[in-house]
Amino acid sequence: MSPAGALRSRIDSWFLSRRPPSDTLELTQRNVYIVPTRAGWTLGATLLVLLIASINYQLNLGYLLTFLLAGSVAVGMHVCHGTLRGLAMHLVPPDAHYAGAAAVFRVVLHNTRRRVRYGIGMAVRGSGQWAWTDVPAEGTSTVEIAFQPERRGLHPVPPLTAETRFPLGTFRVWTVWQPAAQMLVYPTPEAHPPPLPPGEPLSGPAAMSASLRAHNAGEYDGVRAYRRGDPLKLVVWKKAARAQAAGSEELVSRDTQQTQREELWLDARSTGLADAEARLSRLCAWVLMADRLGVDYGIRVEGRVMKPSQGEAHRRACLEALALC
Amino acid sequence: MNRVIRELAALPRDARDTLFLLCVIGLILLPQIENLPWWCTAITAMVLLWRASLSVQGRSLPSKWWRLALLALILGATYATHRTLLGRDAGVTLIVSLLALKTLELRARRDAFVVFFLGFFAMLTNFFYSQSLLTAFTMLLALLGLLTALVNAHMPVGRPPLMQAARMAGWMALAGAPIMLALFLLFPRLAPLWGTPSDAMVGRSGLSNTMRVGTIAELALDDRIAARIKFDGDRAPPQSQLYFRGPVLAQFDGREWTALPSWARGAQWSPNLRVSGEAVRYEVTLEASNRPWLLTLDASQQPPAAPGFEVTGTPDLQWIANRPVTDLVRYRAESYTQFQSGPLKRTGGQLQAYLALPPGTNPRTAALAAEMRADPALANANAQAFVQAALRRLRTGGYSYTLEPGIYGNDTADEFWFDRKEGFCEHIASAFVVLMRNLNVPARIVTGYQGGELNGVDNYWIVRQSDAHAWAEIWQEGIGWTRVDPTGSVAPGRIGQTQRLQPQPGLIAGAFGSMSPTLVQNIRAAWEAVNNGWNQWVLNYTQSRQLNLLKNIGFKAPSLEDLAYVLLYLLVGASLAGAGWTLWERSRHDPWLRLLGRARARLAKAGLQVPDTAPPRQMAQAADAHFGPAAQAVRDWLLKLEAQRYAPATPDSLSTLRAEFRRIAWPTDHPRG
Numbered sequence: 001m002s003p004a005g006a007l008r009s010r011i012d013s014w015f016l017s018r019r020p021p022s023d024t025l026e027l028t029q030r031n032v033y034i035v036p037t038r039a040g041w042t043l044g045a046t047l048l049v050l051l052i053a054s055i056n057y058q059l060n061l062g063y064l065l066t067f068l069l070a071g072s073v074a075v076g077m078h079v080c081h082g083t084l085r086g087l088a089m090h091l092v093p094p095d096a097h098y099a100g101a102a103a104v105f106r107v108v109l110h111n112t113r114r115r116v117r118y119g120i121g122m123a124v125r126g127s128g129q130w131a132w133t134d135v136p137a138e139g140t141s142t143v144e145i146a147f148q149p150e151r152r153g154l155h156p157v158p159p160l161t162a163e164t165r166f167p168l169g170t171f172r173v174w175t176v177w178q179p180a181a182q183m184l185v186y187p188t189p190e191a192h193p194p195p196l197p198p199g200e201p202l203s204g205p206a207a208m209s210a211s212l213r214a215h216n217a218g219e220y221d222g223v224r225a226y227r228r229g230d231p232l233k234l235v236v237w238k239k240a241a242r243a244q245a246a247g248s249e250e251l252v253s254r255d256t257q258q259t260q261r262e263e264l265w266l267d268a269r270s271t272g273l274a275d276a277e278a279r280l281s282r283l284c285a286w287v288l289m290a291d292r293l294g295v296d297y298g299i300r301v302e303g304r305v306m307k308p309s310q311g312e313a314h315r316r317a318c319l320e321a322l323a324l325c
Numbered sequence: 326m327n328r329v330i331r332e333l334a335a336l337p338r339d340a341r342d343t344l345f346l347l348c349v350i351g352l353i354l355l356p357q358i359e360n361l362p363w364w365c366t367a368i369t370a371m372v373l374l375w376r377a378s379l380s381v382q383g384r385s386l387p388s389k390w391w392r393l394a395l396l397a398l399i400l401g402a403t404y405a406t407h408r409t410l411l412g413r414d415a416g417v418t419l420i421v422s423l424l425a426l427k428t429l430e431l432r433a434r435r436d437a438f439v440v441f442f443l444g445f446f447a448m449l450t451n452f453f454y455s456q457s458l459l460t461a462f463t464m465l466l467a468l469l470g471l472l473t474a475l476v477n478a479h480m481p482v483g484r485p486p487l488m489q490a491a492r493m494a495g496w497m498a499l500a501g502a503p504i505m506l507a508l509f510l511l512f513p514r515l516a517p518l519w520g521t522p523s524d525a526m527v528g529r530s531g532l533s534n535t536m537r538v539g540t541i542a543e544l545a546l547d548d549r550i551a552a553r554i555k556f557d558g559d560r561a562p563p564q565s566q567l568y569f570r571g572p573v574l575a576q577f578d579g580r581e582w583t584a585l586p587s588w589a590r591g592a593q594w595s596p597n598l599r600v601s602g603e604a605v606r607y608e609v610t611l612e613a614s615n616r617p618w619l620l621t622l623d624a625s626q627q628p629p630a631a632p633g634f635e636v637t638g639t640p641d642l643q644w645i646a647n648r649p650v651t652d653l654v655r656y657r658a659e660s661y662t663q664f665q666s667g668p669l670k671r672t673g674g675q676l677q678a679y680l681a682l683p684p685g686t687n688p689r690t691a692a693l694a695a696e697m698r699a700d701p702a703l704a705n706a707n708a709q710a711f712v713q714a715a716l717r718r719l720r721t722g723g724y725s726y727t728l729e730p731g732i733y734g735n736d737t738a739d740e741f742w743f744d745r746k747e748g749f750c751e752h753i754a755s756a757f758v759v760l761m762r763n764l765n766v767p768a769r770i771v772t773g774y775q776g777g778e779l780n781g782v783d784n785y786w787i788v789r790q791s792d793a794h795a796w797a798e799i800w801q802e803g804i805g806w807t808r809v810d811p812t813g814s815v816a817p818g819r820i821g822q823t824q825r826l827q828p829q830p831g832l833i834a835g836a837f838g839s840m841s842p843t844l845v846q847n848i849r850a851a852w853e854a855v856n857n858g859w860n861q862w863v864l865n866y867t868q869s870r871q872l873n874l875l876k877n878i879g880f881k882a883p884s885l886e887d888l889a890y891v892l893l894y895l896l897v898g899a900s901l902a903g904a905g906w907t908l909w910e911r912s913r914h915d916p917w918l919r920l921l922g923r924a925r926a927r928l929a930k931a932g933l934q935v936p937d938t939a940p941p942r943q944m945a946q947a948a949d950a951h952f953g954p955a956a957q958a959v960r961d962w963l964l965k966l967e968a969q970r971y972a973p974a975t976p977d978s979l980s981t982l983r984a985e986f987r988r989i990a991w992p993t994d995h996p997r998g
Contacts, residue, residue, distance in 0.1 A: 029907055039434075039435075039438045042438065042442060043438075043442065046442045046445055046446070049446070050445060050446070050449055052518060053449055054449070055515050055517060055518055056517045056518055057413075057452075057453060057517070057651065057652075058517065058651055058652045059449070059452045059453070059456065059652070060456065060652070060863060060864050060865075060866055061452045061456040061460070061461055061464075061863070061864065062449050062452050063508075063509055063512065064461070064505065064509055064863070065445075065448060065449060065452070065464065065468065066449075067504065067505040067508040067509050067512070068468065068498065068501060068502065068505040069445065069468065069501075070501075070504065070505070070508065071498075071500075071501025071502060071503070071504030071505040071508070072472060072494075072497040072498050072501040073501075074501060074504055075496075075497045075500040075501045075504075076497050079493070079497065116489075118479075118480050118482075118485075119479050119480050119481055119482065121481070132481040132482050133482060134480070134482045134483075134485075165479050166476070166479045166480065167475070167476040167479055167493050167494075167497065168472070168475050168476065168479065168497075169434070169438070169475065169478065169479050
C-alpha cells in the first residue's frame with residue numbers, strides 16, 4: 001500500500017473509532033468529511049492562472065470571469081457537502097452468503113430534504129466497487145453494494161463508505177460507516193464435488209425400529225444418490241426430473257434394501273481431505289447436493305452433530321454449523 | 326425539424342452530452358473567429374464537426390496517430406503564422422486548436438476536465454480582443470454551459486435531463502454572484518506582474534505614429550469608438566473647436582510622414598504653450614489603443630490625471646503615458662481651445678527640420694510656390710498671407726473631398742494640387758504642408774481626432790475612429806505655431822458638422838436607415854449609453870475607484886492593504902454566519918414537533934405535566950382527565966394536530982393550527998374533585 005493509501009486508511013480508522021457501530025446513521029456536520037479532488041486542485045491552479053492573466057493584461061472582464069467561477073466553485077463546495085449532510089442511511093440486515101461468491105448489501109437512503117440528492121456512491125470501504133444512486137426529494141432509494149465475502153464465519157459487516165463529487169467534481173465528500181450488523185458467511189461450496197458418500201448402517205434402537213418398519217410395510221422405499229451400476233428401473237425419475245430442472249445432472253435411485261437400515265451422514269472424516277477448509281467446502285457442497293435431492297442427511301463436523309433431517313431450516317442449520325465450526 | 330428534435334432526444338446519453346459540450350465549445354470560440362488565422366478556424370470547425378458526427382453515429386474515436394498528426398500540423402502552422410509558439414496571439418491560436426483537438430480524446434473523466442479547463446482559458450482569451458457587453462453576455466452563457474456540462478458529468482445515474490444540470494449550474498452561478506461582486510470590488514487591482522509580450526500591442530487599429538497615404542481612409546470607415554468625453558457642466562466648446570491632439574509628424578520622405586526623431590528637434594525642448602480664453606474641464610474615457618498617447622483636447626497645460634500611469638508631455642504638446650493604453654482608461658484634463666506654442670523667434674537652426682523636403686520630389690508644387698512668391702500681390706507677404714492664399718486656392722480651385730481618392734503616385738502633393746484635385750484630410754494636409762515648406766514657412770502635420778457627436782441620452786460626447794483627422798500647424802514669426810485646417814477649406818462640412826461624409830451604407834442598413842433614420846439614431850444612442858455605463862462601471866473599475874469605495878465606507882486614508890483587510894473581514898463574517906447557521910440548523914426540529922412541544926409547555930404551565938414522549942392523543946386524554954370539559958378546546962386541537970400528521974388527507978395546515986394554538990382558551994388548574 002502506498003504511503004498516501006496507508007495514511008488514508010489510518011484516518012478512516014480514526015473516523016470509525018469516533019462512533020459506535022450502528023445500523024442506522026444520520027449524516028451530520030460531524031461525520032461528513034470533505035477534501036478537494038485532484039481535479040479540484042487543477043481547477044484551483046486554473047483560477048490562479050486566470051487571475052494572473054487578468055492582472056497582467058488588466059482585464060476587468062477577466063476578473064469577473066475568474067471571480068464568478070471561484071464563487072460558483074465555492075457554492076459547489078457547499079452543495080457537495082450538502083449532498084451527504086442530512087442523509088440518513090439504514091442497512092437492511094444482510095443475508096447469509098457463501099464465501100467467495102458475489103453478494104450484495106442493501107442500504108436504504110432516506111432524504112427528508114425537498115431537493116433531490118444526486119450522484120451518491122456507496123461501496124465497501126477500499127473495494128472500489130461503487131454503486132451510484134440519486135435519492136429523490138423527500139423519498140428513499142435502495143443501493144445494492146457489491147462485495148465478496150472472503151472467509152467463512154460470523155463477521156461484522158465491513159465498514160461502508162458513501163461518497164459524492166456532485167456537482168463539479170472538485171471536492172470529494174465522504175463518510176465512513178461501521179454498521180453494527182453481523183453477517184454469516186458459509187464455506188465456499190466445492191465446485192465439482194464427488195458423489196455423496198454411502199449411507200451408514202443404523203445402529204441401536206433406531207436401526208431396530210427401521211428394520212421393523214421395513215418388515216411391516218414391505219415396500220417402504222427410501223432414496224439415495226445414484227451409484228454407478230444401479231439398474232435404470234431403480235432410478236426415481238420424478239425426483240431426477242426435478243433435480244435436472246434445478247440444474248443438476250444427478251440421478252436418484254430407489255433404495256429398497258439398505259435405506260431402512262442406513263442413513264446419510266456427511267462426515268468431515270469421510271471427505272478424505274486433509275485440509276480443514278477443503279473438507280468444510282466439500283461438506284458444504286454435499287449438504288447442498290443432498291438438499292437438492294431431497295434426502296435426509298446429517299452432518300458430523302468438528303464435534304458438532306446435526307441429526308439427519310431435511311428441509312430449508314435443516315439446511316440452514318447445517319450450513320451455519322459449517323460456517324461457525 | 327421535429328424529426329431532428331426527436332432524433333436528438335433519442336440519442337444515447339454519451340452522445341447527447343458530447344454534442345452539448347461541443348455546442349458550448351463552439352459558443353466559446355465563435356467570437357474569436359475574426360482574430361484567429363483562417364487555418365485555425367478551419368481546423369477547429371472541422372474537428373468539432375467530425376467529433377459531433379462520430380458521437381451521433383456512435384463510432385469510435387480516431388486513433389492516437391490522427392491526433393498526433395493534427396497536433397504537429399497545428400504546431401507547424403502556428404509557428405509559420407506567428408513565428409513563435411509563445412506570446413499572446415500564438416498562445417490564443419494554440420489554446421483554441423488544442424481545445425478542439427482534445428475533444429477527440431474524450432475518454433476518461435480526466436480528459437473531460439482538461440476540456441473544461443481549456444474552455445475556461447479560451448473564454449478569457451476572448452477578452453483580449455473585446456470586453457464589450459455582447460462579449461460579456463456570450464461568455465456568461467458559455468460559462469453557464471460549461472458548468473452545466475460539468476454538473477451533468479457528475480450525475481452518474483440514468484439519463485438526467487440537461488435542464489436539471491442547467492438549473493443547478495444557474496443556481497451555483499447565482500449564489501456565487503455575491504462572492505464575485507465582493508471579490509471584484511475589493512480584490513486589489515495590481516499593476517501587471519511582469520511585462521506582457523510585445524505582440525499584445527498590435528492588432529487593434531487606431532491612429533498610427535506614421536501617416537501614409539491611405540491609412541486614414543481605413544479609419545474613416547471604422548465606426549468604433551475611440552474615446553468618450555464628458556464636459557463639466559455639459560459645457561462643451563463648439564464642435565469645430567474639438568480637436569484632439571495625437572502624434573505630430575514633421576519628417577517627410579515623399580510618401581510617408583513620421584515623427585521627428587528627438588535629435589532633430591534641435592534646442593526646442595519646451596512646448597512654450599501660451600493660452601488664452603476660458604479653460605475647458607472634462608473627463609475622457611479612452612478606449613484601449615495599445616498606444617501610449619493620452620488624447621486631450623487641444624491644448625492642455627497640465628498632464629491629464631490618469632490613474633496608474635505616469636504621464637509626460639512632449640514639446641509637440643502631446644501627452645505620453647509610461648505604458649500603452651491596453652485597456653479602457655479614464656482621466657480628467659483641462660484645456661484651452663485658444664493657444665499658440667513654440668518659439669517666437671527663429672533662432673539658430675531649430676526650425677530647419679520643419680522646412681525639410683526630400684530633394685527632387687513634387688517639382689510642380691515647388692514651381693507653384695515660386696510662382697506665388699513672385700506674385701506681386703504676395704510680395705513681402707508673411708506666413709499668414711501665404712496660408713490665406715493657399716486656402717483660397719483650395720476653396721476656389723475646384724478641389725473636392727472624397728473618401729475614395731485612389732492610389733497616388735510618387736509626387737503626392739503635385740498630384741493633389743494639379744491632377745486629381747481630390748482627396749481626404751491627409752492628402753490635403755500633406756499637400757498643404759509641402760506647399761508651405763516650399764514657401765519657406767515652417768509647417769508640420771498634426772494627427773488626431775476632430776469633432777465627435779453628442780449622445781443625448783447620457784450627454785457624453787463620442788469620438789469615433791471615423792473622426793480621425795489630420796491637420797497642419799504653421800509657424801509664424803512672433804506668434805509661434807498655429808493651427809490651420811486646410812480640409813475645412815475644401816469641404817467645410819467635414820469640420821464642425823454632425824453629418825459626416827459617410828461611406829455608402831450596405832443594402833440592408835440602407836433600407837433600415839431610410840425607413841426611420843431617427844429611430845435608428847435613437848436606438849443607437851440608447852445602446853451606446855448602455856455600453857458607456859458598462860464601460861464606466863465595469864471595465865473602468867480601477868484602483869482609484871476601489872479606494873474611493875473604501876473612502877465612502879469610512880476609511881480615512883485607504884490603501885491596498887485596507888482592501889485586503891475588508892476582504893478578510895468579509896470572509897470571517899461569512900464564516901461566522903455559516904457557523905451560526907449550522908448551529909441553528911442543528912437545533913432546528915421538525916416544525917410539527919416544535920408545535921407539540923409548545924403545547925406540552927403550555928399544559929405544564931396550566932398545571933398538567935405530560936411526559937416528553939406523549940403523542941397528541943395521549944396528551945388529549947391526560948388533559949381530559951385532568952381538566953374535564955374545560956379542556957374541550959385543547960383536546961380538539963390536539964386531535965387535529967394528530968390528524969395533521971397522520972391522516973391521509975390533512976384538513977388543516979400547520980400554520981392554521983399554529984394560529985389556533987394562539988387563540989385557544991387554555992384551562993386553568995381546577996382539578997376535578
